[in-house]
Amino acid sequence: MKSKLQTGLAGLRSKFMEALPIILFFLFLFYSVILIFGISHVILVSVVTILFKINYRRYMTARQLMGLVGTQFLMAFLSFLATLNLPLCILLNLTVPFLLVFLQSSQFNQLGYYTGAMCFTFLQLRPVGWQGLVMQMAALAYGLAVMTAVLYFHSRRSRKGDDFALAEKGLLLLAAELQSAAGPVPEDGKKPADSLFPILQGLYKEAYKSRGLTKVVNARGRIQYMFALLFQRSVYFLTNPYQESTLADESCRDIILRLARYMETMGKEGFQQGGSKDDRNGYSKGYRDGLSSEGFSKQGKELLAEAAGREEAPYIFVRNFLGLLLLILEDLRRIDENVPSPGWKLPVYRRPVRRLFCHMRTDTFETRFALRLSVVLTAGFTYSMMSQANHGYWLALNAFLLLRPMYEDSASRMKSRFIGTMAGCLLLQLLLPLFHGTGWHFVLATVMAVGLYMETAGTWQQALFSTCFALTLTTMALPQTLAAELRFLYVVIAILMVLAANRFFFPTSLKSQFTYNLNQLLHIHQVYLRLLGRSLKMPLDYGVICDIQIHYHLVHDQIQEYLKKAGHEKEGFIREMLWISWYMVSEAEQMLYLINSRKISSMDNEQMDDYLIFTACIISDIQKRLNMRADHVPAAGESMAYRRTMEGEERLSRLMEQYSKQVSRLYLCVCRQTENANING
Incomplete structure (x- = not known):
């Protein structure tokens, strides 16, 4: 018993020390904002603290910090406009979250939207009107100035190496x-x-x-x-x-x-x-x-x-x-030596405007989640504005916190939020009678804030502390029982709303993303073949090569992570396919390097074109056998010759031959799998 107690206390101390910088930052900002700007602007503290929590371990340049601050001011102004009337509320809540997700998130950075959307959402919770705009922006400027100063000096002390x-x-x-x-x-x-x-x-x-x-x-x-x-x-x-x-x-x-x-x-x-x-x-x-x-x-x-x-x-x-x-x-x-060294430019097809108007598809993670988030926030804030219900904004707040990119994460948070909210409401019914007066309310709020930032986000313990903290401040102006009832009611309604959206409105789940990634894996091989064909005519910008190379390996990694967590009935076949695919990309990358950097002296472009077309046809057939959407490729003509070596180019020939062997291995692997499936079916 004693050893368990010591272990528990050691774990508690470890969590406290790890969260201490965030706790100190929050408490300083919390009380200084109340003293300077008043308690009505305290919602800003949560926004700035989350920004600090996400970024304080990173090395950030002055330019990155200015970009972060500028984004928050833009989101704050847009959120203010959304509180002015119902048409603006609907228009901005449909468009701003959508653009944030579509342009800043991806399947590899699913929460890229979060900091911008958090500011946009939280500042709508307490409308200030034109008369309060200057004070709100001043409070935000103060909070962001404190955060920027701390992050900047922390970055200067950390080693770039x-x-x-x-x-x-x-x-x-x-x-x-x-x-x-x-x-x-x-x-x-x-x-x-x-x-x-x-x-x-x-x-x-x-x-x-x-x-x-x-x-x-x-x-x-x-x-x-x-x-x-x-x-x-x-x-x-x-x-x-x-x-x-x-x-x-x-x-x-x-x-x-x-x-x-x-x-x-x-x-x-x-x-x-x-x-x-x-x-x-x-x-x-x-x-x-x-x-x-x-x-x-x-x-x-x-x-x-x-x-x-x-x-x-x-x-x-x-x-x-x-x-x-x-x-x-x-x-x-x-x-x-601080010599300017620019990175590679983003390929045209990845640039925001091009993606928004030319590459928006409903089968991609970004589009599906962007639509879902926009609709849920619009519904929540429309209800709050039209009903003018007491603390009606809690519906939109909880819906935002519960709606996550993947269904499984949302479901886990819904369960945790429900348990934590119920436990927090009950706990506060016992604690509040012991803390009379405004001063003691702030003492209790401080304790709950410490617990809030010690616990992992998304757990029921964190939801408990969050509920207690919010209700401690709310009960300064609202009867204790009514505040608890409203909090619990809006959490339940938010859970039902998010559950419906996740099930019936462009759902995304780990399983569906896994299926999409398998399709992407073979599609990327087709892209590599097209890049090899283009590089024969003129050198490619290296940003294009870098983009497809990173994309492949992150897709490959996501498939492996899914297999580790969830497994699959065809796991052995998929792992064999992944290994062969990895070899193919490694060989395609090396061929692309040799051709694109013009390290080939005796290239027969016509022979290489034939080689690429034949290979693309085989991979297209593999896609069809796996019931995937096959890339459109030119048909191989009878006059074409499929030769796996290039005369006079030993290094390229070795890669071409190895790549062809891997394609054959993949084809045979898929044929065996489909034959077994037909027999068992």
Whole structure:
């Protein structure tokens, strides 16, 4: 019993210390806003605190902070307009949430809309009219100024190099994998590069987070992307059977081991700051005397020169690896020296206006959730404005908090909100008689606020503290029992409204998203083939290549995550298909690199066109066999010749041949699955 109590107290203390910066920020803002602007503007504190909570662990530039602040002011003004009359309320609640979700969220960043929509929603809860607009904007400006100052100084103290800690860890893992590449398969049955997959997937996710309205990745995101590409090509090399025989050659083994030692040193020392990390830990004297970023570049160039002139797979791998790594080191140097280094531009088809008017489809996550959120908020605020019911805005507030992108998350929150609200109402009936007077109400509210920010969002415990905090303030102006009844009533109505919307109005669930992702997986292979065809005629902008590469790996990762959580009756087949598909993309990416960078001297464009058309037809047939929407591809003509090698181009020929083998493997895998399904059916 004593040990359980100690464990519980230790867990409570840990949660408190983790939430302490948020708690202190909230309490300071809460009481200062009340003192300066009055309690009627306290709703702003919740908005600004959530913004702080989301961003205080991030490194944020002054430009990013200004963009965040500007967005909140825009949302605040639009929310004010929505409170003026019913037509504006309906119009703005239909359009603003829709645009926020459609333009700022995606299936990989499902809550991208949240901070803007939260400000737009919360500030409609307490209309201020024209006479109160200046005071409301002043209160918002004060809260955002405090938040901006804290985030800015916190960012200045945090190390920029921490952004690349995942890449440093990956270099150490990769060095170990290369050193054991010629050895036997581990007894636990793991593939040689299993430990690297989470690294490269994590780097692709980090690169995606840097996406903006005009850039597919920014300068730092570009480095994360190039590291991801580096590890992807390394995993491909390590897991491909053709490299096993080449590593039997002593010179090939030697060049790989030297590369591994170089990576290990870089991973331990920290490639961005040279010897700064391990100098403090007394790491090897040989490197203490000064491997800076420039020193790593020099060593890399020397090793690159030694790897030139040989065409065995290990030598090609070393050259490709070091060529990309040296580009990364140069970009890191530019960042350290504050030299402008723009990211790649967003492809035209990904740009906001183009997506809004040309690429809006009801089968995509963004469109479906955007429509659902807009309709629910419009219904909630229309009821509040038309009925003028006491605290009627609680309906829209709870509906906003309960409506999540995925049905499963919404269902979990509905259950938690119901239990937490009921428990909070009952608890407060017992506590409020003990806290008489305004001063004691604020003491109780402070305690509940501490609990609110200690608990995980979406749990019934957090809903309990949220209910107690809201009712503690509400009962200053409303009878205790009436306030509790209204709170519970509006939570129940919000649950029913959100449940109906999730079931019958453009529903999105993990299962439906999984099915959509499987379709996307094969569609992306068709896109790669089209990009290869386009690159034959003229070089592509690298933003297009970067976009499709990141998109594929995030889709691949979502499918794997779903299989881990939910499983599937055809899990074995899907995992085999994923593995083959990953190889295909790795080979397509390398072919695209060779062609797009014009490293091919004797390209037969007509032969390559035939190769791509035949391959596209096979993948289209695979899509049809799996009952997926097949991409439209040109029919293969009788005069076309399907040759899997390119005369005079050994590297490209090897990739073409490997890619063709993977397509054949995928086709056979799908045929076996469909035949088994027909037999069992």
